[in-house]
Amino acid sequence: METGQHTLNDLFAQLGLGSDDPAIEDFLSRHHLAGEEKLSRAQFWSDSQRKFLRDAIAEDSDWCEVVDELDALLRH
Template identity: 50%
Template sequence: MEHIVHPFSELFEQLGLDASHKGIEHFLHNHRLPPEVELVEAPFWSHAQASFLKEGLQEDSDWAEVIDQLNASLR
């Protein structure tokens, strides 16, 4: 089975966010998560965004790696 690697910008597109370099920088600068808050429980996600992230992690989908990267970037 081929392992698909999604770029960070593609995850932002999937979440309906600005996927430009500046857009990603802006999002990461303005959204921080304390260690005790799970990524999928962040207050800035819509229900659909949180569901996508949760499913991607639970199913260990091809999105899981880049979702983990997002999680680390928000800390």
Template identity: 50%
Template sequence: MEQPVHQFSDLFEQLGLASDKASIEAFISEHGPLPATTAIAEAPCWNEGQAAFLREAIADDADWAEVVGHLDAALHQPR
């Protein structure tokens, strides 16, 4: 069975955030860069439900894991 492919904007929608390009860029700019030692799900910008979703996506290597990894990289990238 083929895994669904999620777009970066789909992840923002799943997290209940604005998902247009400008909003995504603004979110990353506002909340990054995270310290290297901060796991994405532990970032202070998430509510409990969002953090749980991110933890589960990574731990279960769910179909969301790849796009969560992309967000993780974007939030940790130095500006």
């Protein structure tokens, strides 16, 4: 059983994206969520990425806190 908290770097790696700090900053500068748009419905995700994000929240998994963090970062 995994006991550590996932980081934003871990989440990006899990999503198959560049997970070093410069790659994350670049992603955040190029992608944004508008208004009430749900994170998992954003057009920039692949189907498998959407499913992972949706399931992380729906199942209140150990990923949900960092997924919420990503959601907030994409709204700035």
